[in-house]
Amino acid sequence: MSTFDYANQALRHDMAAYARALRTIVEALPEARSLCDKVLKEVRLVQALLAFASGSQTATLAQIAYTISNLWPYREQSLARTLGFSNEINEARTYRNEAQRALAMLSRHASSDPLAHELTTCFNNIIAYLEEEERLLIECDQAIRPHAENMEITRKRLNLLIAAIDARLPATPETAAILASYSEASRLLQDWESGVPLDERGIVILETCLDLLEQASVVFPSAALNPGGRD
Numbered sequence: 001m002s003t004f005d006y007a008n009q010a011l012r013h014d015m016a017a018y019a020r021a022l023r024t025i026v027e028a029l030p031e032a033r034s035l036c037d038k039v040l041k042e043v044r045l046v047q048a049l050l051a052f053a054s055g056s057q058t059a060t061l062a063q064i065a066y067t068i069s070n071l072w073p074y075r076e077q078s079l080a081r082t083l084g085f086s087n088e089i090n091e092a093r094t095y096r097n098e099a100q101r102a103l104a105m106l107s108r109h110a111s112s113d114p115l116a117h118e119l120t121t122c123f124n125n126i127i128a129y130l131e132e133e134e135r136l137l138i139e140c141d142q143a144i145r146p147h148a149e150n151m152e153i154t155r156k157r158l159n160l161l162i163a164a165i166d167a168r169l170p171a172t173p174e175t176a177a178i179l180a181s182y183s184e185a186s187r188l189l190q191d192w193e194s195g196v197p198l199d200e201r202g203i204v205i206l207e208t209c210l211d212l213l214e215q216a217s218v219v220f221p222s223a224a225l226n227p228g229g230r231d
Contacts, residue, residue: 004164007157014154015185017147024143028136035133036071039095042122042129043069049119057105061119064102068095068126085141092134099126158186 046065050058072088102123109116162182169175 011157021143032136033073035129046122084145085137096130099123
C-alpha cells in the first residue's frame with residue numbers, strides 16, 4: 001500500500017468516526033438544552049417563592065438560584081462545541097452541589113413550613129435535571145474527545161492528499177471533482193475546529209460529511225501518484 005493509499009484509507013476512517021461523533025452530539029445536546037430550560041423554570045419558581053420569604057437564609061438561597069441560572073447553553077457560542085465538554089460537565093456538578101447546599105439549609109423547615117417544602121421540591125427537581133444533563137454531556141464528551149485530539153493528523157492527511165492529487169493526477173474533470181471533494185473536507189474540518197452548530201445546520205454538516213466519505217471512496221492509482229511505481 002502506497003503512502004497516499006494509506007493516507008486515503010485513514011482519512012476515510014477518520015471521517016466516519018467524526019460522523020458518528022457528530023451524530024451523538026447532534027442527538028444528545030438538544031435534550032441537554034431542554035433539561036437546562038427545565039432548570040431555569042425551577043429557578044424562576046424558586047425566585048418567585050423567595051419573594052415571600054424572610055430570614056437570614058433568604059439571601060443565600062437567592063444567590064444560589066442566581067448562580068444556577070448561569071447555565072452554559074445561554075452563553076456565547078453555546079451551540080458550537082466539538083472540542084469536548086469538560087467545562088460544562090464540571091459546571092453541572094458544581095451547580096448540583098449548590099442545589100444540595102440549598103436543600104441542607106431548607107431541611108430543618110421543610111416538614112413544617114409550606115414555603116420551605118415548595119423550595120425543597122424545586123431544588124430536588126433541579127438536582128435531577130442537572131444529573132441527567134451531566135450524563136448526556138459525558139456521553140458527548142466521550143464521543144468527540146478522541147477525534148478532537150486526532151484533528152491535527154487528520155488535517156495533515158488531507159493536505160497530503162490534496163497536494164498529491166494536484167501534483168500527480170492528470171488535469172481532467174474527474175480529477176477536479178476529486179480535488180474539490182477533498183478541499184471541501186478540509187473546509188469541513190476547519191468548521192469543526194471552530195465549532196459545529198448543534199441544530200439543523202449541524203445536521204447539514206453531518207450529511208455533508210457522509211457525502212464526502214462516499215466521494216472519498218475512490219482508491220488513488222498508485223502508478224499515477226507514484227510515477228516510479230514504488231509502493
